[in-house]
Amino acid sequence: MNLKSISLTFSVAIFAVLWASKHLIFSNPNSQYLKYFVDLGLTTSSISPIISLLIPFSFNINARHHHKKQDNKGKKVSICDDFQPGIPPDTNTTSYVCVDRNGCCNFTLVQAAVDAVPDLSQKRTVIWINTGIYYEKVTVRINKTNVTFQGQGYLSTAISWNDTANSSHGTFYSGSVQVFGANFIAKNISFMNVAPIPKPGDFGAQAVAIRVSGDQSAFWGCGFFGAQDTLHDDKGRHYFRDCYIQGSIDFIFGNARSLYENCRLVSMANPVAPGSKSISGVLTAHGRTSNENNTGYSFVNCIVGGSGRVWLGRAWRPFARVVFINTTMTDIIAPEGWNDFNDPTRDQTIFYGEYNCSGAGANLTMRASYVQKLNDTQADPFLNVSFIDGNDWLQPIDAN
Numbered sequence: 001m002n003l004k005s006i007s008l009t010f011s012v013a014i015f016a017v018l019w020a021s022k023h024l025i026f027s028n029p030n031s032q033y034l035k036y037f038v039d040l041g042l043t044t045s046s047i048s049p050i051i052s053l054l055i056p057f058s059f060n061i062n063a064r065h066h067h068k069k070q071d072n073k074g075k076k077v078s079i080c081d082d083f084q085p086g087i088p089p090d091t092n093t094t095s096y097v098c099v100d101r102n103g104c105c106n107f108t109l110v111q112a113a114v115d116a117v118p119d120l121s122q123k124r125t126v127i128w129i130n131t132g133i134y135y136e137k138v139t140v141r142i143n144k145t146n147v148t149f150q151g152q153g154y155l156s157t158a159i160s161w162n163d164t165a166n167s168s169h170g171t172f173y174s175g176s177v178q179v180f181g182a183n184f185i186a187k188n189i190s191f192m193n194v195a196p197i198p199k200p201g202d203f204g205a206q207a208v209a210i211r212v213s214g215d216q217s218a219f220w221g222c223g224f225f226g227a228q229d230t231l232h233d234d235k236g237r238h239y240f241r242d243c244y245i246q247g248s249i250d251f252i253f254g255n256a257r258s259l260y261e262n263c264r265l266v267s268m269a270n271p272v273a274p275g276s277k278s279i280s281g282v283l284t285a286h287g288r289t290s291n292e293n294n295t296g297y298s299f300v301n302c303i304v305g306g307s308g309r310v311w312l313g314r315a316w317r318p319f320a321r322v323v324f325i326n327t328t329m330t331d332i333i334a335p336e337g338w339n340d341f342n343d344p345t346r347d348q349t350i351f352y353g354e355y356n357c358s359g360a361g362a363n364l365t366m367r368a369s370y371v372q373k374l375n376d377t378q379a380d381p382f383l384n385v386s387f388i389d390g391n392d393w394l395q396p397i398d399a400n
């Protein structure tokens, strides 16, 4: 336990924020972080409504001085006085550790908690993460198995960093969070990459929010924020439910086998002039390399919207496989729907399907010739968790 006593002026401001909003706080208002997030708020608020919702709580401390509690005047108070993580005791199958950036429990950094997880653990370790933005790059190495990140809500708990392809030996290593360990779970937390939004023609500016490379991973109520290449859904079998995923170009990409249920896919691609046929973004870039692999992305009961004029997917690799089922799409989807990476030889090998979707973007009349209008039989393998063998490994959300 590392209690920090802090001076009145600052602590009352923090209490005011905590009290009023139970949202994000910073322990040191003069830190680099603060300036960084102020800048971030200014540059992204116009295009990213959710980031702008999340960010103000992290730097608006000075603006809240008028909420001062006068009765505390002169006294030193601890920021941890009211801290109650409320995490359950360890059981035979689960251990709990706590992360709070103000130092009110076991760890102040998420990475420190991950490092403390025993290697190749068969027991689950739940890392309980308090509200706040954790400005750090986090890696869950291949030996850190059965780890859960439990946040307090995707709009109030986030892990954020700002590596780009240039700053990190390539796009694949730019993730703010990188997960290689199997059986990883995340609940009610956001993953963000806040590197500058790439300008057209920029080289090396791609910036991943999270790379998911471990098998049997599940994400419940999570947020994924980035501009380009947000969610590197790399390999293994993954489940995403009730998630918010934002980006512009290829913002869900990789060669995993994943089911996305009840998720919101929000394009922040640049708007195009009315009547223009240009494309400003792409939702998916699946990377299946052979039809012997059963990888692919299935989106079921999702909502697609946002800005720009975008494709549902483009064929990053020749055997890309993506289906949209029962999904509502706004008119940001271009009428042709998909793209073969401008390589017609891929038209015979890609598998792009749509089934029972609705909304202005789901009109199949003008779709590219290779798009499959799936019938009931063809849609069946993609409808539920059996697509990812979920009956063998996926636990219910409340199973910790």
Ligand SMILES: *[C@@H]1O[C@H](CO)[C@@H](O)[C@H](O)[C@H]1NC(C)=O
Residues within 6 Å of the ligand: 092
């Ligand atoms: C937990 O493990 C202990 C020691 O192995 C055992 O005695 C106890 O019955 C176990 N409890 C449960 C709930 O399985």
Ligand SMILES: *[C@@H]1O[C@H](CO)[C@@H](O)[C@H](O)[C@H]1NC(C)=O
Residues within 6 Å of the ligand: 001, 097, 098, 105, 106, 116
């Ligand atoms: C975390 O803190 C709790 C409460 O102080 C303590 O019981 C537990 O041993 C700590 N765990 C670790 C891994 O430090």
Ligand SMILES: *[C@@H]1O[C@H](CO)[C@@H](O)[C@H](O)[C@H]1NC(C)=O
Residues within 6 Å of the ligand: 093, 121, 122, 123, 124, 145, 146, 182, 183
């Ligand atoms: C831990 O992970 C292994 C494989 O990595 C898996 O077989 C096992 O079921 C997991 N245990 C729990 C408690 O999640």
Ligand SMILES: *[C@@H]1O[C@H](CO)[C@@H](O)[C@H](O)[C@H]1NC(C)=O
Residues within 6 Å of the ligand: 119, 120, 141, 142, 143
């Ligand atoms: C993973 O664990 C194994 C067995 O304990 C060990 O040999 C190996 O060096 C570890 N790998 C990493 C990357 O930590």
Ligand SMILES: *[C@@H]1O[C@H](CO)[C@@H](O)[C@H](O)[C@H]1NC(C)=O
Residues within 6 Å of the ligand: 032, 036, 162, 163, 164, 167, 195, 196
């Ligand atoms: C990340 O942000 C820090 C703080 O603003 C800055 O110094 C650094 O250059 C940024 N890194 C990249 C790759 O943009």
Ligand SMILES: *[C@@H]1O[C@H](CO)[C@@H](O)[C@H](O)[C@H]1NC(C)=O
Residues within 6 Å of the ligand: 151, 152, 153, 187, 188, 220, 221, 397
């Ligand atoms: C996640 O957050 C939602 C909304 O705040 C809450 O209803 C739910 O219980 C939380 N679930 C978990 C597993 O954290």
Ligand SMILES: *[C@@H]1O[C@H](CO)[C@@H](O)[C@H](O)[C@H]1NC(C)=O
Residues within 6 Å of the ligand: 166, 202, 203, 204, 205
């Ligand atoms: C990335 O690095 C290349 C080569 O050093 C450079 O030309 C380019 O401008 C950099 N991109 C960004 C976005 O900084």
Ligand SMILES: *[C@@H]1O[C@H](CO)[C@@H](O)[C@H](O)[C@H]1NC(C)=O
Residues within 6 Å of the ligand: 235, 255, 290, 292, 293
């Ligand atoms: C894809 O399938 C080929 C041939 O079966 C196999 O060698 C390769 O390892 C598979 N790749 C992945 C990522 O599963």
Ligand SMILES: *[C@@H]1O[C@H](CO)[C@@H](O)[C@H](O)[C@H]1NC(C)=O
Residues within 6 Å of the ligand: 300, 301, 325, 326, 383
């Ligand atoms: C499609 O959505 C409807 C409700 O709008 C639901 O009843 C139906 O089960 C969904 N189909 C699938 C395959 O999830």
Ligand SMILES: *[C@@H]1O[C@H](CO)[C@@H](O)[C@H](O)[C@H]1NC(C)=O
Residues within 6 Å of the ligand: 326, 356, 357, 358
């Ligand atoms: C198709 O979508 C409609 C809503 O748009 C829903 O009512 C219906 O249940 C869906 N059918 C299937 C088979 O999922």
Ligand SMILES: *[C@@H]1O[C@H](CO)[C@@H](O)[C@H](O)[C@H]1NC(C)=O
Residues within 6 Å of the ligand: 363, 364, 365, 366
């Ligand atoms: C679908 O698009 C075609 C061609 O643009 C158009 O004629 C038709 O009215 C559209 N259907 C619906 C239901 O909007």
Ligand SMILES: *[C@@H]1O[C@H](CO)[C@@H](O)[C@H](O)[C@H]1NC(C)=O
Residues within 6 Å of the ligand: 375, 376, 377, 378
């Ligand atoms: C669905 O489409 C496949 C492939 O075109 C076809 O073989 C099958 O008979 C169709 N099934 C139904 C129920 O229409």
